[in-house]
Amino acid sequence: MMVEITRNNFEEKYPEIEGRLRSAVFVAVDTEFTGLLSDPAFKPSLFDTGSERYGKLRRSTEHFLIMQVGITAFRFIEDKNKYKASKYTFYVFPRSFASIDNIFMCQSSSLEFLCQNHFDFNKFVYDGVPYLNQKEEAHLRKELSKGSLFHQLDRTVDLDDEKSIQLVCSRVAKWAASAVQGDTLDLNNLDICQGDIRLSYVMHKELRQRFPDIWSFPEGGLIRVKKISHMQRKALEENEEQHKTLEETVMHSLLGFSRLFKLLTELKKPIVGHNILLDLMIMYNQFHEQLPTRLNDFKEEIHRLFPVIYDTKFLSFQMRKILIKEGNTTCSHSGEY
Structure with a gap:
């Protein structure tokens, strides 16, 4: 069963979530954004180098927000030889306070997609768990102390x-x-x-x-x-x-989901996601700090935070190569791997 987390039950549920994450052997992550492409100039091309693709994604995604984060902690039950999943979905929203007042973009097609899948925009705004990245946290602490x-x-x-x-x-x-x-x-x-x-x-x-x-x-x-x-x-x-x-x-209240993100980086659990690069980039920018301008710096930093990352999209492509080599022309047998 999926447990829905808002600012109304975040503090109450935090100890339970922390316990599930600490006992997990790996953690699956998925997010929903307010948009994907802020300018047609940033549209990916097959001829992009890695650095060029990263630069386009960085300039495009820094304008958008994560509205919802799905986190599933998988624990291994040894005596039953199976995994048990604890699933949580978090509405997150950048609360204004003092000089902290975020500006972000929305893309029509992304919001339409969320509407089609019954996303609750009222919960996003009214009940979203707050967060601060490191720069915002330092700035606000300075304001409060002064x-x-x-x-x-x-x-x-x-x-x-x-x-x-x-x-x-x-x-x-x-x-x-x-x-x-x-x-x-x-x-x-x-x-x-x-x-x-x-x-x-x-x-x-x-x-x-x-x-x-x-x-x-x-x-x-x-x-x-x-x-x-x-x-x-x-x-x-x-x-x-x-x-x-x-x-x-x-x-403590305004840091909200950032505390959970920091916990994930401290636990160093393997992170699993599908086409996860965008998720990682926006999470890094939103809950940690501004994205580095260089791809190599981002790779170094993201692997410092999350040393083991599995992208199921990449894995599916690799399995397809193996299946074709073994004479299977469909992916129907991919689960055996």
């Missing part, structure tokens, strides 16, 4: 979220007017932020910035607001751990 997030709030907070922030601030202001030092107010984080870690982060920052005599604490599913003295406030502001906790929580 406290420059609020210069980019127009990209982070929409009108409905702004209304939620104003309602919470009004409620806290009314409470703070009669509260004494040590009093606390518990706000249901799930009701206010609807499980959005980005909004929760902004809410904490806004409360701390707007009210000099309170401090907010993440407490499970709550935002706990406490009335404090000037000295307590100063001590909390100077406590780096208080800031790091919020920053690491939001970074």
Whole structure:
């Protein structure tokens, strides 16, 4: 049975997925893209050299996104002499936050193909698991550490979220007017932020910035607001751990699927796919870092990340040669190999 993964169950399912991948003998990967060809000039030719073909693919695919990733972990059951497959399909979407705001292209034919196969575009946008590549992660960590997030709030907070922030601030202001030092107010984080870690982060920052005599604490599913003295406030502001906790929580959430991609690169399991070059290139660009300009650099780097890669399209061509040599003119016997 295929298990569908969105941002709503990603954290819950992550330990299970990690366990399946760690115990796997090989992992199959398949992806769905927003497009394949960004310009007719990048159309492949039979006369392309390897470097030319890679250059065309790189310039074309860097504009497109992976919308869905299928991962199947195959475990070998020794006493039964068979493989058991654990199948997961991930909707992935690049969440905007602070100055991170991705621009990407879509190709009509690709979207039509996905429509014909009942792809759920609402889940892709509303519920896709977020991710960051290494450059985006480093840039966002720098922004958070400098406290420059609020210069980019127009990209982070929409009108409905702004209304939620104003309602919470009004409620806290009314409470703070009669509260004494040590009093606390518990706000249901799930009701206010609807499980959005980005909004929760902004809410904490806004409360701390707007009210000099309170401090907010993440407490499970709550935002706990406490009335404090000037000295307590100063001590909390100077406590780096208080800031790091919020920053690491939001970074952990935004990294999302990138954490799983990093796990795959650390495990070094054999990777299996069909016509997998495009999948590898877009995954590398989307979840790791910008594609190298030179083919040899890409080959070196992708084999560092995934030392063993099997392409079933290449294998089928090789088997066809063997079958023809042995007198079989069809591929009906290829399964015997």
